[in-house]
């Protein structure tokens with residue numbers, strides 16, 4: 001049986017790109033400084049890269065699932081062009097009490113629920129204890145905790161870091177750019 005792979009679970013808004021609020025257009029998608037170089041380094045270190053993003057803008061009627069897909073395709077190609085192949089992309093379009101009825105549900109994928117991470121674990125045979133979750137909100141840390149991710153990393157590049165968020169994290173760093181060196185040092 002093949003060995004399980006360690007992964008870096010990546011939040012999107014506030015972690016990979018500047019969170020301008022429900023980003024859904026290419027023109028508004030701005031990679032945070034050092035993100036692509038960090039992803040290249042993490043890939044070289046042998047980690048699978050798995051995106052796990054809440055996209056409640058879909059349930060709120062701010063943009064459609066198709067628009068999200070188009071932006072995601074562009075993002076995926078932009079990264080692949082720089083030798084960063086994402087191993088998995090998971091998104092949650094749901095929200096309880098959503099205005100768009102089709103997406104109105106108490107799902108198990110919207111972070112802080114661990115559904116997206118657990119699906120990836122199954123599909124990609126991930127070693128959760130050896131993996132990292134990087135995100136800018138406490139919900140990212142809580143989802144990682146519930147999924148059994150070994151190291152929870154909070155970044156300061158998105159929403160303001162709260163005391164609760166810090167308490168739920170194992171590490172707090174300025175941005176994803178610092179992660180490869182931080183892992184090597186650990």
Ligand SMILES: O=P(O)(O)OC[C@@H](O)[C@H]1O[C@@H](OP(=O)(O)O)[C@@H](O)[C@@H](O)[C@@H]1O
Nearest residue numbers: 011012013019021022023053054055056
């Ligand atoms: O950071 P990830 O999970 O990749 O994506 C978050 C986004 O879907 C949006 O999530 C919203 O939270 P609510 O979904 O409204 O609670 C807000 O935080 C927005 O600023 C943010 O753009």
Ligand SMILES: [Mg+2]
Nearest residue numbers: 011013014136
């Ligand atoms: Mg975020």
Ligand SMILES: [Zn+2]
Nearest residue numbers: 092094107109
């Ligand atoms: Zn969901």
